[in-house]
Amino acid sequence: MTQQSSLNRDSDQIAKMKDKATDQFNKVAGQAEDLANRVADQGREAKERVQEVAGNFKGALDRSIREQPMATLAFAGVLGFVLGAIWKS
16 A cells, blocks of 8 residues: 555545534534524513513502502502511521
């Protein structure tokens, strides 16, 4: 076997290894991109749910203030006391 054929064989092996490494890198990059997209989608969904809950809470609070202002005020006072006690402990 000549030195030239040995060099060609080594070059071919190096090229194959490079191609495999490039393919593997592209595969991992694609998986990372898919994961990032899924996380972003879940974040958007969570944001929408939080906004929905906040809207529902605001509506319920407005209705409670309008229909039972004294009970709402008493509840707010109790809630403030409890949160203050928790915060202090």
